[in-house]
Amino acid sequence: MASPATPSSDQSLEPPPSTTPLRVVVLGGGPCGLYAARRLVGQPGVHVTLIEKEAIPGGLATSHRRGANFYDLGTHMLHEFDKEICDDVLAIMGDESFPVDLNAKIRWAGSFYRYPLQFSDMLKGIPPWTLGKCVAGLLIAQTRQKLFPRVPKNAEEALQQLYGDMLYRFFFKDFTHRYWGFPTTEMSATFITSKMPRLTAVDMIKKILAKFGIKDSVKAVDSALLEETLHYAKTGAEAMPRRLARFITDHGGTVHLNSPLTALDRGPDGRVTAVRFRDNATGAEHRVEADHVINTVPLKYLLDALSGVPASVREAAGHLRYKPITIHGLLINKPKCLDALYIYYRERLFHRIGEPKNAGLAVDPPDHTVLIVETTCEIGDEKWNATPAVREKIIADLEAEAICNRDQIVEWHVLHAETGYPVFRLGFEPHHETVKEFLKSIPNLQTTGRQGGFCYPNMHSAMRMGATAADTVLKAHQLAATA
Ligand SMILES: Cc1cc2nc3c(=O)[nH]c(=O)nc-3n(C[C@H](O)[C@H](O)[C@H](O)COP(=O)(O)OP(=O)(O)OC[C@H]3O[C@@H](n4cnc5c(N)ncnc54)[C@H](O)[C@@H]3O)c2cc1C
Numbered sequence: 001m002a003s004p005a006t007p008s009s010d011q012s013l014e015p016p017p018s019t020t021p022l023r024v025v026v027l028g029g030g031p032c033g034l035y036a037a038r039r040l041v042g043q044p045g046v047h048v049t050l051i052e053k054e055a056i057p058g059g060l061a062t063s064h065r066r067g068a069n070f071y072d073l074g075t076h077m078l079h080e081f082d083k084e085i086c087d088d089v090l091a092i093m094g095d096e097s098f099p100v101d102l103n104a105k106i107r108w109a110g111s112f113y114r115y116p117l118q119f120s121d122m123l124k125g126i127p128p129w130t131l132g133k134c135v136a137g138l139l140i141a142q143t144r145q146k147l148f149p150r151v152p153k154n155a156e157e158a159l160q161q162l163y164g165d166m167l168y169r170f171f172f173k174d175f176t177h178r179y180w181g182f183p184t185t186e187m188s189a190t191f192i193t194s195k196m197p198r199l200t201a202v203d204m205i206k207k208i209l210a211k212f213g214i215k216d217s218v219k220a221v222d223s224a225l226l227e228e229t230l231h232y233a234k235t236g237a238e239a240m241p242r243r244l245a246r247f248i249t250d251h252g253g254t255v256h257l258n259s260p261l262t263a264l265d266r267g268p269d270g271r272v273t274a275v276r277f278r279d280n281a282t283g284a285e286h287r288v289e290a291d292h293v294i295n296t297v298p299l300k301y302l303l304d305a306l307s308g309v310p311a312s313v314r315e316a317a318g319h320l321r322y323k324p325i326t327i328h329g330l331l332i333n334k335p336k337c338l339d340a341l342y343i344y345y346r347e348r349l350f351h352r353i354g355e356p357k358n359a360g361l362a363v364d365p366p367d368h369t370v371l372i373v374e375t376t377c378e379i380g381d382e383k384w385n386a387t388p389a390v391r392e393k394i395i396a397d398l399e400a401e402a403i404c405n406r407d408q409i410v411e412w413h414v415l416h417a418e419t420g421y422p423v424f425r426l427g428f429e430p431h432h433e434t435v436k437e438f439l440k441s442i443p444n445l446q447t448t449g450r451q452g453g454f455c456y457p458n459m460h461s462a463m464r465m466g467a468t469a470a471d472t473v474l475k476a477h478q479l480a481a482t483a
Pocket of ligand 1: 030031033051052075077452459
């Protein structure tokens with residue numbers, strides 16, 4: 001599980017001027033922004049306004065209604081890793097949420113493996129000669145790294161150090177290239193250390209090696225847990241953000257949906273004094289005064305809205321790119337297609353297919369099912385446009401995997417997210433630092449979450465980042481109150 005960077009939540013906010021109530025504006029209504037607002041709402045002397053550009057809250061973590069059914073923007077389930085946040089969110093969701101056991105798989109080299117990958121499954125599925133070479137490669141990589149420790153200069157080297165050359169070539173190299181659209185030699189090693197969960201199977205081999213004094217020296221995210229409970233709802237991912245947004249308004253906060261940020265006004269001291277947004281329903285621009293702003297929208301949109309941004313910072317922000325995603329939501333005339341909640345595919349046009357009905361999604365009609373087919377793309381390319389050729393390839397891949405056939409696809413919906421994944425391209429770090437340093441110079445602005453922090457949290461981690469930003473505001477407020 002990726003541990004999120006804490007982008008600028010560690011910055012000490014200057015206490016706001018002594019206005020009552022404290023006006024906090026949260027930009028973006030994904031899990032991070034919603035949870036920041038949830039944490040602040042109802043606090044004595046605080047008024048929260050949340051601004052979200054889409055007509056429904058949730059950001060990446062939602063489902064969209066198309067016809068009679070809901071389609072997740074990439075299958076989204078809540079993990080339990082952050083108990084405080086999980087308990088709180090489940091209490092807010094009431095009986096709309098239910099637990100689901102993790103049942104995920106990887107399709108690899110003609111077989112299915114449990115996800116996270118288990119050593120016992122690898123023993124059964126991979127030819128002994130290949131497996132032997134993978135383990136030997138891992139041993140060599142571990143020993144070399146112990147004797148001659150080296151900072152990896154790109155993702156390829158980081159993966160080779162973590163897994164050995166053979167396993168890297170066998171499992172990661174081509175898939176990672178296809179997924180991102182560029183080779184691992186052009187990807188930052190930071191991607192591996194902050195995003196990619198270790199393979200559980202490899203952890204097991206490493207434990208054995210550690211007994212012989214050959215210890216891991218490369219930092220990586222902890223491996224995913226095999227036994228894990230997730231949480232989901234009958235309407236899919238949209239239930240959680242909907243309930244959080246309602247909680248915020250029920251407790252006195254204001255949520256503006258369908259309202260993209262247009263500008264941040266700043267005073268002579270550089271502080272943000274007000275936030276402007278457009279109400280898409282009427283086209284009118286509105287202005288909300290702000291003592292503090294918590295930003296969770298992509299950095300490029302934040303900087304576009306800010307005045308007084310030096311050219312060097314705008315130039316640096318131009319290097320912080322996002323990988324868009326296109327999701328194909330299919331209604332299938334078949335009660336069930338997959339023997340899992342989701343399956344990762346390594347050699348197909350799609351890289352993951354989810355069947356949320358297996359997690360409890362209500363499907364209409366009940367003898368049909370919904371498939372969530374995930375692809376990465378670039379804006380305007382043929383995958384983004386879901387061209388007939390791409391659809392044909394998806395159908396061919398679905399048929400080749402015996403998931404369903406062409407005649408069983410009764411509805412086909414295409415969903416997009418322009419900022420699906422921050423791209424950790426080689427050399428992005430100094431550009432990110434430049435942007436962060438500039439934003440830190442604005443005393444009453446924090447930027448956080450997946451988009452505002454340019455990092456890879458899951459929902460619970462994004463919500464934790466929102467909570468941390470909210471607590472920072474409250475702390476500054478209390479300091480001001482007692483000063
Ligand atoms: C395919 C996929 C599957 C995933 N599956 C899971 C999963 O199963 N479990 C899990 O825990 N995590 C999952 N995640 C991760 C999860 O989506 C993120 O952790 C979460 O969405 C991050 O929340 P956030 O609020 O930081 O960012 P976002 O969800 O991106 O929210 C940012 C918000 O800002 C809004 N915004 C953008 N521009 C503007 C603007 N100009 N004005 C106003 N608002 C604006 C956006 O509309 C959006 O609502 C998945 C991610 C992907 C891509």
